[in-house]
Amino acid sequence: MSETETIVALSSGALPAGIAVVRASGPAALDLAKKVAGVASGDRRARLRIFRDPDTGEEIDRGILLSFSGPDTVTGEDLAEFHCHGGPAVVKALLRILVARPGVRLAEAGEFTRRGFLNGKLDLAAVEGLGDLIVAETESQRRQAVRQAGGFLSGRVDAWRARLVAALAAIESGLDFADEDDVPDDVETGALADIGALADEIGMELVDGERGERLRTGLEVAIVGPPNAGKSSLLNALARREVAIVTPIAGTTRDVLEVDLDLNGYPVRLLDTAGLRDSDDVVEIEGIRRARQRASGADVVLALYPPSEAGVSHETFSGHDCVLKVGTKSDLGSGSSADGVDLRISVVTSHGLDDLFARLGRIAEDRLSGGEQALVTRERHRHALMEAERELWATLAEELPSEARAEHLRRAAFAFGRLTGRIDAEEVLGAVFSSFCIGK
Ligand SMILES: Nc1nc2c(ncn2[C@@H]2O[C@H](COP(=O)(O)OP(=O)(O)OP(=O)(O)O)[C@@H](O)[C@H]2O)c(=O)[nH]1
Ligand SMILES: [Mg+2]
Numbered sequence: 001m002s003e004t005e006t007i008v009a010l011s012s013g014a015l016p017a018g019i020a021v022v023r024a025s026g027p028a029a030l031d032l033a034k035k036v037a038g039v040a041s042g043d044r045r046a047r048l049r050i051f052r053d054p055d056t057g058e059e060i061d062r063g064i065l066l067s068f069s070g071p072d073t074v075t076g077e078d079l080a081e082f083h084c085h086g087g088p089a090v091v092k093a094l095l096r097i098l099v100a101r102p103g104v105r106l107a108e109a110g111e112f113t114r115r116g117f118l119n120g121k122l123d124l125a126a127v128e129g130l131g132d133l134i135v136a137e138t139e140s141q142r143r144q145a146v147r148q149a150g151g152f153l154s155g156r157v158d159a160w161r162a163r164l165v166a167a168l169a170a171i172e173s174g175l176d177f178a179d180e181d182d183v184p185d186d187v188e189t190g191a192l193a194d195i196g197a198l199a200d201e202i203g204m205e206l207v208d209g210e211r212g213e214r215l216r217t218g219l220e221v222a223i224v225g226p227p228n229a230g231k232s233s234l235l236n237a238l239a240r241r242e243v244a245i246v247t248p249i250a251g252t253t254r255d256v257l258e259v260d261l262d263l264n265g266y267p268v269r270l271l272d273t274a275g276l277r278d279s280d281d282v283v284e285i286e287g288i289r290r291a292r293q294r295a296s297g298a299d300v301v302l303a304l305y306p307p308s309e310a311g312v313s314h315e316t317f318s319g320h321d322c323v324l325k326v327g328t329k330s331d332l333g334s335g336s337s338a339d340g341v342d343l344r345i346s347v348v349t350s351h352g353l354d355d356l357f358a359r360l361g362r363i364a365e366d367r368l369s370g371g372e373q374a375l376v377t378r379e380r381h382r383h384a385l386m387e388a389e390r391e392l393w394a395t396l397a398e399e400l401p402s403e404a405r406a407e408h409l410r411r412a413a414f415a416f417g418r419l420t421g422r423i424d425a426e427e428v429l430g431a432v433f434s435s436f437c438i439g440k
Contacts, residue, residue: 017086042069076119124421212374218267225304227275
């Protein structure tokens with residue numbers, strides 16, 4: 001697939017910065033390099049050049065130009081990189097003169113990578129890995145993303161698909177010779193045995209505690225409890241900054257506040273929520289609804305119990321499988337309002353905070369470790385593999401005509417294809433690429 005339009009965008013981060021990289025990809029990329037920087041070779045050498053407006057000759061900046069001839073590039077097209085100074089006005093001027101050339105326009109979100117995908121430079125699971133790598137915030141997430149971007153999942157799926165195609169060929173050869181006696185039954189029997197082994201293998205990968213997905217998104221920890229329990233104070237203490245408003249007024253927090261933490265290399269997302277109580281205030285009622293909703297979906301509930309004199313009723317979240325009961329304000333001396341709290345803390349004296357951190361760290365380790373090696377990192381992968389597994393088992397049903405077996409295998413192959421994007425790609429493309437930033 002060859003594009004007629006050349007796309008340009010700022011591919012480096014937020015401005016101002018020391019250096020900014022503006023990329024151009026497409027048939028006019030080398031011409032842009034020639035017109036603006038006086039280099040058109042595509043020779044992959046770094047060259048220090050003056051970047052000029054080709055219409056007026058005005059100097060825009062001095063910088064490094066790199067040019068690459070396709071198809072051996074990340075996009076599969078001719079590519080030019082203008083490394084300029086990272087001032088907002090410099091980048092703006094450079095982009096302005098580039099898009100002024102015929103056939104050149106600003107890139108859409110993810111369009112460079114999309115072109116790479118369409119030109120067969122990387123498959124869909126690798127594209128997703130690349131997207132994860134760009135947003136990875138912790139070491140474990142980076143390790144997971146770099147594996148996916150390197151084609152970890154795609155490699156496994158390709159191998160599975162090859163076995164499936166071999167089995168399909170065996171079954172179809174049986175179909176072609178159905179009227180003749182000389183095709184041995186054991187060709188099909190052998191093929192079906194391998195399908196069973198394949199289905200088993202996929203099934204084993206799916207029993208992974210969803211570690212891959214969890215590691216990608218982070219362990220969600222919801223802080224809940226009655227008003228004034230000290231939820232926002234705890235969030236601020238764990239985040240080590242004043243994220244949430246803290247006041248002695250019950251019902252201070254209404255919206256759910258989120259803070260991402262790096263806990264021993266594992267990503268944790270803390271949620272501060274509205275205090276739970278009966279209320280007539282519509283805003284507070286909505287806040288409490290959201291608090292309950294987020295708590296029920298969270299991986300861990302930190303249920304906070306203030307000292308007894310507060311005289312509050314409290315919920316136990318007994319339906320949730322991971323609840324840590326935390327008694328707050330231990331500096332006030334009196335006992336906690338709940339029996340059997342797991343630990344007591346004070347954000348005033350910092351008592352118990354290290355213990356709480358350590359416990360959260362152990363939970364994160366328990367739930368997320370191994371996520372780097374997990375094959376499945378997205379629900380999309382899980383769905384496709386589950387479908388493939390289902391179709392593979394369906395192939396093995398007894399008394400099934402060979403035509404029907406072949407059809408189930410084709411459907412399984414289709415599910416694999418959806419994963420890597422080698423077939424039926426268009427419908428999933430939009431969803432994948434829309435999450436990319438411009439210039440990627
Ligand atoms: N002595 C003492 N006071 C605390 C402690 N933690 C919080 N407080 C105080 O308790 C009051 C309520 O704290 P918040 O953190 O706003 O409580 P909250 O649970 O977020 O309350 P809502 O947002 O209203 O639900 C504030 O005046 C805090 O200063 C603590 O460990 N010790
Ligand atoms: Mg609060």
